[in-house]
Amino acid sequence: xxxxxxxxxxxxxxxxxxxxxxxxxxxxxxxxxxxxxxxxxxxxxxxxxxxxxxxxxxxxxxxxxxxxxxxxxxxxxxxxxxxxxxxxxxxxxxxxxxxxxxxxxxxxxxxxxxxxxxxxxxxxxxxxxxxxxxxxxxxxxxxxxxxxxxxxxxxxxxxxxxxxxxxxxxxxxxxxxxxxxxxxxxxxxxxxxxxxxxxxxxxxxxxxxxxxxxxxxxxxxxxxxxxxxxxxxxxxxxxxxxxxxxxxxxxxxxxxxxxxxxxxxxxxxxxx
Numbered sequence: 410x411x412x413x414x415x416x417x418x419x420x421x422x423x424x425x426x427x428x429x430x431x432x433x434x435x436x437x438x439x440x441x442x443x444x445x446x447x448x449x450x451x452x453x454x455x456x457x458x459x460x461x462x463x464x465x466x467x468x469x470x471x472x473x474x475x476x477x478x479x480x481x482x483x484x485x486x487x488x489x490x491x492x493x494x495x496x497x498x499x500x501x502x503x504x505x506x507x508x509x510x511x512x513x514x515x516x517x518x519x520x521x522x523x524x525x526x527x528x529x530x531x532x533x534x535x536x537x538x539x540x541x542x543x544x545x546x547x548x549x550x551x552x553x554x555x556x557x558x559x560x561x562x563x564x565x566x567x568x569x570x571x572x573x574x575x576x577x578x579x580x581x582x583x584x585x586x587x588x589x590x591x592x593x594x595x596x597x598x599x600x601x602x603x604x605x606x607x608x609x610x611x612x613x614x615x616x617x618x619x620x621x622x623x624x625x626x627x628x629x630x631x632x633x634x635x636x637x638x639x640x641x642x643x644x645x646x647x648x649x650x651x652x653x654x655x656x657x658x659x660x661x662x663x664x665x666x667x668x669x670x671x672x673x674x675x676x677x678x679x680x681x
Contacts, residue, residue, distance in 0.1 A: 431519070432469055434458040435484030435499060445483075445540045445559050447505030448513070452482040457499050457517055459528055478528045480515040481506075485542050487517075492550045495519045496572035500541040500555065501533075512541035514555060514566070516573050534576040538562035543590040548598035552579065552621045554591045556603060561586045563603055563614070565621045579621025584612050589640045596649075596673045600626065604639035606656070611639055613678055631669070631678045642669075649673070653680075 436456040439446045455477035460469045481501030490496035497517040506513040515533040520526060538557025545554050546568065553566045553574060563582045567575040587607025593616065594600040601614040601623065610633065613626035633639060638656040645651065651669040668681040 429461045429463055431472065432460040432462050433487050433497065433519075434460065435480070435487050437483050437485055437502070439483050441483070441502065441540070445502060445504035445512075448482045448501065448503045449505065451507075452501075453479050456480045456482065456484045456501075457487065457497075457515075457528075459519060459526075472528075473526055475526050475528050478517055478519075478530050480517055480530050481513050481533060486544055488544050488546060488553075490546055490550055490568070490572055491548065493572045498544055498546070498553055498574070500536065500544050502540050502542055502558070504539040504559065506533075506535055509535060510539055511535040511537055511560075512539055512557060514541065514544060514553070514574065518572070532573055534566065534574045536562075536566075537564045537578050537581050545591055545593065547593055547616060547618060549618050551618065552616065554593075554601065554616075556588045556591045558587060558589055558606075561588050561605075561607070563588055563591060563601075563612070563623065565616070565623060567621060580623050582614070582623050584608075590642070592642060592644070594671065594673055595644050595646075600671070600673060600676060602642060602651075602671070602678065604642060604653070606638050606640055609633045609635055609637040609639065611642070611653070611678060613676070615676075626676050628677055631680065633680075644671075651678075 457480040459472040459476045480499040483502040484499045485502040486500045499515045501513040513533045516531045519528050536555045538560030540559025542558040543556040555564045565580040585608040589606045591603045603612045610630045612630045614623040641654045643652045653667045671678045
């Protein structure tokens with residue numbers, strides 16, 4: 410990995426013929442400390458790589474000669490389609506794509522057939538905001554939700570039956586700089602929770618699975634003290650609890666994990 414500044418890892422649901430899971434590695438190859446770079450020309454070098462993980466030994470090995478695909482500059486997040494096997498989406502955390510001030514997201518299709526594996530990019534579209542860092546697919550498999558960190562937009566992109574993304578967004582909502590991630594509740598699959606690092610809050614929306622539109626929840630956000638820095642969250646698999654991860658903001662606001670509750674019946678999010 411010489412020369413790579415950072416890597417993003419994802420254990421996908423893809424399996425090989427030996428039932429070993431496939432590990433996807435996104436190449437984050439340009440520093441963003443001084444601002445997000447511009448992809449002034451289509452990035453053609455490999456930026457998503459596939460490996461197999463041995464469930465017995467824990468060893469990671471290359472998937473073979475076709476183990477990579479050019480998904481764009483600075484791949485910072487990879488997510489999979491919940492129903493279409495081998496369909497992945499990789500976001501490119503840049504400030505310019507195809508001459509416009511936006512990041513991009515690529516549709517990556519991976520067939521882990523041991524005899525003849527294929528790993529190809531089937532298209533890239535704009536994320537309608539700069540510096541995308543997170544994406545997730547709704548339970549119906551019809552919508553990709555993207556968090557644009559630098560631009561501050563939460564964007565909904567339509568997904569076709571073939572897994573390809575539409576270039577035209579179904580909805581764009583401005584949350585504020587530092588929009589860092591986006592999650593759907595695992596119970597009703599319609600409530601959208603999005604931590605906004607720059608404004609120290611978690612925004613709540615409702616996703617219309619028919620048209621992809623977002624409407625503010627009746628309790629639209631949960632706010633935290635200045636410098637709290639919410640970045641990621643995870644739903645508990647056994648109760649309505651949520652674990653919220655916040656970054657370090659100095660000695661007064663160290664990195665922390667906060668327990669929250671979310672009641673889908675009342676659509677209320679609260680810190681414990």
